[in-house]
Amino acid sequence: MSFPSFNLLAQSILSGIFIGGLYGLIGLGLGLTWGLLRQINLSHFGLVFLSAYMSYHMATVWHMDPWLSLLILPPLFFVFGVGMQWVMARFQISPFNSLLVTFGVAVVIESLIQAIWTADFRRMETHYNDMKFSVGSLYVPIPELLTLLLSVSIALLIWAAMRYTDLGKALRAMAEDGPIAAAFGINQKGLSLVLAGICAALAAVAGICLAMTFTLTPSQIFAWVGVVFAVVMLGGLGSALGPLVGGIIIGVSEAITMAVASPSWAPIVSFSLLIFLLLLRPGKI
Numbered sequence: 001m002s003f004p005s006f007n008l009l010a011q012s013i014l015s016g017i018f019i020g021g022l023y024g025l026i027g028l029g030l031g032l033t034w035g036l037l038r039q040i041n042l043s044h045f046g047l048v049f050l051s052a053y054m055s056y057h058m059a060t061v062w063h064m065d066p067w068l069s070l071l072i073l074p075p076l077f078f079v080f081g082v083g084m085q086w087v088m089a090r091f092q093i094s095p096f097n098s099l100l101v102t103f104g105v106a107v108v109i110e111s112l113i114q115a116i117w118t119a120d121f122r123r124m125e126t127h128y129n130d131m132k133f134s135v136g137s138l139y140v141p142i143p144e145l146l147t148l149l150l151s152v153s154i155a156l157l158i159w160a161a162m163r164y165t166d167l168g169k170a171l172r173a174m175a176e177d178g179p180i181a182a183a184f185g186i187n188q189k190g191l192s193l194v195l196a197g198i199c200a201a202l203a204a205v206a207g208i209c210l211a212m213t214f215t216l217t218p219s220q221i222f223a224w225v226g227v228v229f230a231v232v233m234l235g236g237l238g239s240a241l242g243p244l245v246g247g248i249i250i251g252v253s254e255a256i257t258m259a260v261a262s263p264s265w266a267p268i269v270s271f272s273l274l275i276f277l278l279l280l281r282p283g284k285i
Contacts, residue, residue, distance in 0.1 A: 004259045007137045012259035013252055014138055020251025021148035022209055024244035026224065027231040028155060029202035035238020036175040037192055038095050039088065042225070043102040044203050046109030047077060049221045051207025053117050056124045056216060066126055067146075069208050074201035081200025082193045089189060106221060113218045122216040147209040151244055154205065159240035171195060175238060226267070230274045249273070 004012070026048055033041045055069040084105070093101055131142035162168035173181040174188050182188055210216070231250055235242025253273055254266040 009256070009259055011138055012255040014140070015144075016252035016255030017248055018141075018144035018148050018213075018251070019255070020248030021144075021151040021244065022206065022213065023228060023231045023247030023251055024155065024235070025147070025151040025202070025206045025209060025247075027228045027235065027243035027247060028151075028158070028240070029199035029206070030228060031232040031235060031237055031239060031243050032158075032195065032202075033199045034232065035236070036171055036195055037085075038175075039098040039102070040095065041102045041199070042099060043084070043105035043109065044199065045221050045224055045228070046106035047080070047200055047203035048207040048210060048224075049113060049216070049218065050109050051077060051204040052211035052214075052216055053113050053122070053207075055208045055211045056122055057117070059124050059126055059211075066124060066128070066208065066212055070205065073204040073208060077200040077204035078197040081203075082197040084200070085193050085196030088196075089192060110218045110221050117218075119218055124211045124216075126212075128212065141213075143209075143212040147213060150205065150209065151247075154202070155241050155244045162240055167191075167194070172238075227270065230271060234274055234277060 026044075030041060030044045033039050033044065051073050054073060055066050058064040058069050058072075059066045088098060088101070128143050132139050133142075134140070162172060170181070170186045171191055173184070174186055174191055178188055227250060231243050231246040233246075234249065235244070235246030250270045250273070254270050257266045257269040
């Protein structure tokens with residue numbers, strides 16, 4: 001093992017911050033669903049990749065600017081999220097069963113992606129791919145930078161909404177004590193539908209960013225589960241800013257590990273960090 005040069009280490013840290021922003025964006029919707037609705041929604045990963053492939057299709061086949069899909073896909077996914085939550089509530093699916101049901105939905109989405117776009121690797125080729133600028137000896141790719149800025153903006157917006165709006169306060173009250181919240185006139189069913197729709201829309205945004213920065217293949221859907229779960233648990237369930245912070249911590253730790261040692265060590269270091277922090281604050285996720 002040899003220590004890298006300062007420039008390589010700095011570039012690795014910057015790359016870790018960028019990937020951490022994407023981790024946080026994916027984990028945001030998952031953490032809100034888990035923390036506020038008490039549902040472990042594995043279909044969130046399927047929705048992220050479905051959005052990624054749809055934005056890829058729009059850019060390569062319809063020649064649409066990929067960022068314009070931000071105006072199309074999130075509203076569509078919001079409707080899907082509302083419908084899925086309505087079904088979950090209609091059949092009173094328990095938190096454990098929600099894990100099984102949403103896993104099944106994720107598998108269906110993976111099969112649908114393979115049927116439409118095949119299992120081959122897909123890469124969105126746009127003029128954004130070559131857009132970058134330098135800060136000293138560091139190179140900053142524009143798609144990764146925009147993804148980070150979008151992640152930070154959305155996290156701050158949701159944090160402010162949860163803290164200062166009546167909707168956010170009602171959601172927090174519902175998560176804290178549903179029966180008491182209902183006694184004060186809070187419509188739990190309606191709030192659950194809105195929150196599920198918002199989380200699905202967040203999955204759509206994350207998918208668009210994923211397509212802009214990564215090569216796609218359907219088999220990767222479940223490859224992201226472990227690290228994003230770690231991000232959510234590290235940041236805290238139901239937290240708006242926590243997944244972003246947790247994502248950057250894990251992203252940077254993985255990037256430094258890959259630069260100093262080997263890429264195969266990255267998961268070991270990131271999950272060891274998670275275990276250490278959870279031991280320091282048991283019961284706080």
